[in-house]
Amino acid sequence: MSASAEVKMQFLFTLRSKGVTDPAVLMAMERVDRAAFVKGIFADRAYQDMPLPISCGQTISQPSIVGIMTQALRISPRDKILEVGTGSGYQAAILSHLARRVYTVDRYKRLVTEAQAIFAAQDITNITTFATDGSHGLPDQAPFDRILLTAAAEDPPGTLLQQLRVGGIMVLPVGQSDAVQSLIRVTRHDSGFDYEELRPVRFVPLLEGLGAD
Numbered sequence: 001m002s003a004s005a006e007v008k009m010q011f012l013f014t015l016r017s018k019g020v021t022d023p024a025v026l027m028a029m030e031r032v033d034r035a036a037f038v039k040g041i042f043a044d045r046a047y048q049d050m051p052l053p054i055s056c057g058q059t060i061s062q063p064s065i066v067g068i069m070t071q072a073l074r075i076s077p078r079d080k081i082l083e084v085g086t087g088s089g090y091q092a093a094i095l096s097h098l099a100r101r102v103y104t105v106d107r108y109k110r111l112v113t114e115a116q117a118i119f120a121a122q123d124i125t126n127i128t129t130f131a132t133d134g135s136h137g138l139p140d141q142a143p144f145d146r147i148l149l150t151a152a153a154e155d156p157p158g159t160l161l162q163q164l165r166v167g168g169i170m171v172l173p174v175g176q177s178d179a180v181q182s183l184i185r186v187t188r189h190d191s192g193f194d195y196e197e198l199r200p201v202r203f204v205p206l207l208e209g210l211g212a213d
């Protein structure tokens, strides 16, 4: 069952109060039913601003952080986006309403398969999924206008920076997995990259290779 109007209104109010102010991002977040991406006993907490467990020992991110990361990407409707870390698929679904095409990858095949089923059920047709190690990006689809990592790297991966087009933006958490990390925005220029530190965050680590499931 989808959330009541009152629950959704409270959700949007919380997002705004935590700094998600871009109207297009708020509209996309209003459209995507987070409960569809959260299974079982946790589904009734889908509209609370907290991360929740999903399959394969991973987590669906806190909605206000999803909003802040989406906003930091400054997406245009014609953009082609790469997301590394599909997880539940929630973040990708929000991106899909703001951009032309979304490529999303996860190292767990099971998460990718489950997310695909939810995209299909929600009639989302502009997301392409891959079960692969996203630290190498997707060379065949590059360059990307925007790249989002939802797992923390110790440094921005060089391969991904090379897959960002000139003028493009990459947002990612940077730092050790067991410590507070920094959300970083990287902008590619003709002659190099600009780095901005946005805020402290906590994400699971970007791991090499494929997951067991």
Ligand code: SAH
Residues within 6 Å of the ligand: 058, 059, 060, 061, 084, 085, 086, 087, 088, 089, 090, 091, 092, 105, 106, 107, 108, 111, 132, 133, 134, 135, 150, 151, 204, 205, 206, 207, 208, 209, 211
């Ligand atoms: N964006 C997700 C939350 C992601 S949690 C959502 O909206 O629900 C982080 C995800 O990154 C996990 O699913 C984990 O499996 C994945 N991940 C970690 N390292 C990875 C890598 N090298 N390549 C692809 N996915 C990776």
